[in-house]
Amino acid sequence: MNPRETFFKALNFVKQGQFTEALPLCQQLLKLNPNEVNNLRLLGQIQHRQGRLAEARASFSRVVQLAPDYAHAYMDLGFVEQDLDHLAEAEQTLAKALSLDSKLHPARRALYAVLLAQEKFDEARKLEAVLQEREAIAGKVQSAFELFKAQEFDQMESLCQNILQQDPGNLAIARLLADYASRNLNPVRAERLFRLILQRAQENCRAWNGLARALTQQDNVDEALQCIKRSQEIDPANLDTKAVEADAHIRRYDYEAGIELYKEILQQQPDRNSIRSQLGLTLKTVGRQDEAIAQFDHCIANDESFGEAYWALSDMKTYAFTEAQMDTMSRVWQRSDLPDRDRVYLGYGLGKALEHRQQYAEAFKYYEQANQVQKTLVEYSAEANRRLTDGIIETFTPELFERLARTAEDAVTPIFVVSLPRSGSTLQEQILASHSQVEGTQELPYLTRMAAMLHRGQTPRSQQAFPAGVGELTPAQIDNMAEEYLAKADFHRREKTPFFIDKLPNNFLYIGLIALCFPHAKIINARRHPMDSCLGCYKQLWATGQHFTYDLEDLGHYYRDYDRLMQHWHQVLPGRILDVHYEQVVDDLESHVHRLLDYCGLEFEENCINFHQTQRVVKTSSSEQVRKPIYRSALAYWKNFEEELEPLKKVLGELAED
Numbered sequence: 001m002n003p004r005e006t007f008f009k010a011l012n013f014v015k016q017g018q019f020t021e022a023l024p025l026c027q028q029l030l031k032l033n034p035n036e037v038n039n040l041r042l043l044g045q046i047q048h049r050q051g052r053l054a055e056a057r058a059s060f061s062r063v064v065q066l067a068p069d070y071a072h073a074y075m076d077l078g079f080v081e082q083d084l085d086h087l088a089e090a091e092q093t094l095a096k097a098l099s100l101d102s103k104l105h106p107a108r109r110a111l112y113a114v115l116l117a118q119e120k121f122d123e124a125r126k127l128e129a130v131l132q133e134r135e136a137i138a139g140k141v142q143s144a145f146e147l148f149k150a151q152e153f154d155q156m157e158s159l160c161q162n163i164l165q166q167d168p169g170n171l172a173i174a175r176l177l178a179d180y181a182s183r184n185l186n187p188v189r190a191e192r193l194f195r196l197i198l199q200r201a202q203e204n205c206r207a208w209n210g211l212a213r214a215l216t217q218q219d220n221v222d223e224a225l226q227c228i229k230r231s232q233e234i235d236p237a238n239l240d241t242k243a244v245e246a247d248a249h250i251r252r253y254d255y256e257a258g259i260e261l262y263k264e265i266l267q268q269q270p271d272r273n274s275i276r277s278q279l280g281l282t283l284k285t286v287g288r289q290d291e292a293i294a295q296f297d298h299c300i301a302n303d304e305s306f307g308e309a310y311w312a313l314s315d316m317k318t319y320a321f322t323e324a325q326m327d328t329m330s331r332v333w334q335r336s337d338l339p340d341r342d343r344v345y346l347g348y349g350l351g352k353a354l355e356h357r358q359q360y361a362e363a364f365k366y367y368e369q370a371n372q373v374q375k376t377l378v379e380y381s382a383e384a385n386r387r388l389t390d391g392i393i394e395t396f397t398p399e400l401f402e403r404l405a406r407t408a409e410d411a412v413t414p415i416f417v418v419s420l421p422r423s424g425s426t427l428q429e430q431i432l433a434s435h436s437q438v439e440g441t442q443e444l445p446y447l448t449r450m451a452a453m454l455h456r457g458q459t460p461r462s463q464q465a466f467p468a469g470v471g472e473l474t475p476a477q478i479d480n481m482a483e484e485y486l487a488k489a490d491f492h493r494r495e496k497t498p499f500f501i502d503k504l505p506n507n508f509l510y511i512g513l514i515a516l517c518f519p520h521a522k523i524i525n526a527r528r529h530p531m532d533s534c535l536g537c538y539k540q541l542w543a544t545g546q547h548f549t550y551d552l553e554d555l556g557h558y559y560r561d562y563d564r565l566m567q568h569w570h571q572v573l574p575g576r577i578l579d580v581h582y583e584q585v586v587d588d589l590e591s592h593v594h595r596l597l598d599y600c601g602l603e604f605e606e607n608c609i610n611f612h613q614t615q616r617v618v619k620t621s622s623s624e625q626v627r628k629p630i631y632r633s634a635l636a637y638w639k640n641f642e643e644e645l646e647p648l649k650k651v652l653g654e655l656a657e658d
Contacts, residue, residue: 003029008234010042011203019046037067041076048080056080064093071100075107082114090114103169105134137163141172148176151377156180171197178210185544187217188453205234209244216244219491221252239265243275253494255286273299273306280312293319300325305332307345311541314352321353329353344374348541355539364644367539371550380547382557388467388509389561393568395467396512401572404478404516410486412493414518415501415600418508419526420562421546422536424582427611428526429503431593432600434607434614441492443504446485451510470513482517499600506545508562511569515576522600525566528582530559530655531638534648556651563655583635 006025013022023046029039044059060077063070078094081087094111097104112131115124140163147156157180160173167173178193194211197204208231215224225248231241246261262279266272280295293316299309310329313319321329329350332338338346347370354363415432419425433440451466461477462469473481493500499522507514514521528536534556537549548558569577578599585592593608607614638645649656 001028001032002233003032004233005236007039007042008203009236012235014042014045014049017049019050022046035066037063037070037073040066041070041073044073044076044080048076048083053080053084057084069100071097071104074100075104075110078107078110078114082110087114087118091118108134133166137167137170141170141176144173144176148180153180153184169196169200171200175207178207182210182213185217187214188449190214191218203234205231205238205241208234209238209241212244212248216248216251219251219488221248221491224248239269243278246278250282252491255282258282271302273302273309276302277306277308277312280309284312284316289316289318292316300328304328305335305338305342307332307338307342307349310349311345314349315541320356321349326350326353340373340377344370344377344541346370347373348539351539358640360640361644364641368644370541371538374541375550378547378550380550380554382548382554385548385558385561389565392467392509392512392565395470396568396572398572400471401512401515404473404475406475406478406482406516406519408479408482409520410482410518412486413499413520413522414486414489414514415499415522415524416507416511416514417501417503417505417524417526418511419505420508420528420533420537420559421505421542421549422540423505423526423528423533424580424585425503425505425526427582427585428524428580428596429501430611430614431596431608432499432501434611435499435597435602435605436607437497437602438499438501438600439493439495439497440501440503441489444489444492444502445504446488447502447507447510447513448504450481450485451513467512470516478516481513485517499602508566508569511573511577515573523577524596524599525577525579526582527579529636529638530563530652531645531649532582532634532636534559534652535638535641535645538648552645552648553651556648559652560655586635 006029010022010025010029013019013025022042026039026043026046029036030043033039040059040063044056044063047053047056047059057077057080060073060080063073064077067073074093074097078090078097081090081093091111091114094107094114097107098111108127109131112124112127115121115127140159144156144159144163147153147159156176160177163170163173174193174197178190178197181187181190181193191211191214194207194214197207198211201207208227212224212227212231215221215227225245228241228245228248231238231244235241242261242265246258246265249255249261250258259279259282262275262282265275266279269275276295276299280292280299283289283292283295293313296309296313299306310325313321329346333343333346333350347366351363351366351370354360354366415438417425417428417432429440432438454460454466454469455462455464461481462472464472489500489502505526508525511523514523527533534552537546537555538552540546540549542549548554566577566579578596580592580596590609594604597604597608
């Protein structure tokens with residue numbers, strides 16, 4: 001018998017009101033250790049719920065004798081004394097509970113009732129003000145949850161902070177903010193909040209799962225699996241825990257383990273589309289396209305309005321919808337009660353389907369409507385991006401590079417492939433990853449996180465935020481940042497080759513940091529005709545980030561900022577960056593491969609020409625294309641939408657003529 005598992009099994013029976021089933025388990029545990037206070041307290045709770053008040057009183061009295069600082073046990077004892085009508089004793093024990101933990105609000109409510117029953121009105125009146133304050137806070141908490149459901153996140157955040165000023169450590173608000181941080185992909189904040197919850201609620205299975213998910217998102221998978229183990233001890237049958245475990249295995253590239261766990265969940269909950277969709281996406285990632293399609297089709301059979309499945313099928317690029325599917329999608333699209341998220345998914349799906357049929361004008365209408373809705377669900381400011389670009393250019397001067405120049409030569413050479421999204425970066429990665437000395441990892445978030453945390457956390461590196469804060473750094477701090485990045489990236493380097501690729505496109509913002517941290521790194525800037533790049537972005541629904549892509553004018557301004565920043569990097573870092581033009585690669589692949597490998601200092605290998613034959617996991621939306629030989633059909637593709645793209649062309653100005 002595993003005592004921890006047995007305890008949580010008994011606890012779950014108690015939560016479900018199954019006291020007869022819980023009692024023998026609790027008695028078994030107490031035979032092993034008669035003085036284990038948590039088991040004794042659970043026994044007392046069972047006895048109390050069964051109406052065996054004298055026995056419950058004896059059990060709780062024994063607990064507080066063994067653990068005089070156990071506030072919850074004093075509260076339990078006070079409840080029993082109240083039910084026995086031992087009002088003086090109830091008052092004493094409830095007051096003791098509150099003296100040990102002032103946040104035990106159920107004890108405060110019970111004490112108020114006990115004082116009134118004894119006609120101690122003056123003392124009760126003092127508590128009444130506190131209880132009224134608690135009721136007001138409870139009302140605000142309810143409002144915060146309603147704002148969360150309504151996706152009014154700014155108002156929710158403001159109200160939560162107001163509540164925490166009145167009631168620091170409010171667990172309900174901590175849970176809400178933790179859930180919001182998880183939803184908003186802020187794992188550092190989510191981790192902090194879930195740890196706070198678990199300090200006071202060790203048996204909270206949901207909090208263990210939340211902490212595991214936050215750790216997984218930060219690639220701390222081993223610790224995440226330990227949290228999952230704790231959660232499984234509390235509730236072995238919890239399928240949400242199994243889903244978190246599947247995500248953890250996938251994060252460390254154990255795709256088969258993740259796939260099997262998803263399938264186990266679906267055996268019990270075949271209609272759970274969120275899991276079935278994740279299974280489909282994972283199968284797509286590893287190249288099992290037919291199986292992925294079957295899962296998405298099953299999602300639609302479960303719920304014809306499940307927009308994510310239509311979008312996932314359309315994002316496979318090679319998939320063609322049937323007439324019957326098109327009719328269903330059109331009918332669902334007309335529904336006035338269709339949630340925004342499903343409308344976005346369905347809009348992209350219909351757009352791709354019509355585009356596949358070369359009905360370009362009609363396709364664009366759906367893309368445009370989907371983007372209009374999606375833009376309301378994210379926050380983006382073209383003016384803020386312009387200021388950020390200005391700040392980077394002002395900060396990263398030749399003098400800065402000279403002052404912080406790093407000469408250390410690391411054991412491994414990172415290759416950074418940067419670009420505007422949809423500009424051929426996955427193609428460059430696939431060519432390089434086909435080389436025996438190079439490993440393709442994925443889009444690593446670590447430079448972005450280091451920049452964001454420059455002035456935050458327990459040990460901030462600077463007083464100012466990025467980019468200005470970089471000017472405050474010392475050579476030793478640059479060394480530390482380089483070591484931190486390589487340590488994080490090592491998690492993704494399964495083959496441990498001398499070179500590895502980080503192809504997060506938006507790293508063009510951090511080329512200055514790359515140059516400071518890794519003087520020998522290779523930086524490849526994948527370029528494509530601006531109109532094709534921006535159109536590719538506009539037609540794509542992004543899992544995270546890229547909020548500039550949902551409006552044609554925002555796209556144009558973003559591209560102009562990207563272009564002028566790249567000009568700056570070439571000026572202050574002459575010869576460090578290799579520009580690769582997609583159109584030139586398509587025209588002469590072999591010459592490009594030689595040029596690319598020469599820049600990286602790699603010997604020519606034939607596999608790089610035959611990149612489409614390389615078997616590797618590809619997570620981006622280009623996963624189907626890079627498994628096929630290079631093709632020319634994407635060149636000047638934007639002309640199919642020339643009239644619709646006029647607002648973009650106007651903002652791009654002379655750049656649109658590239």
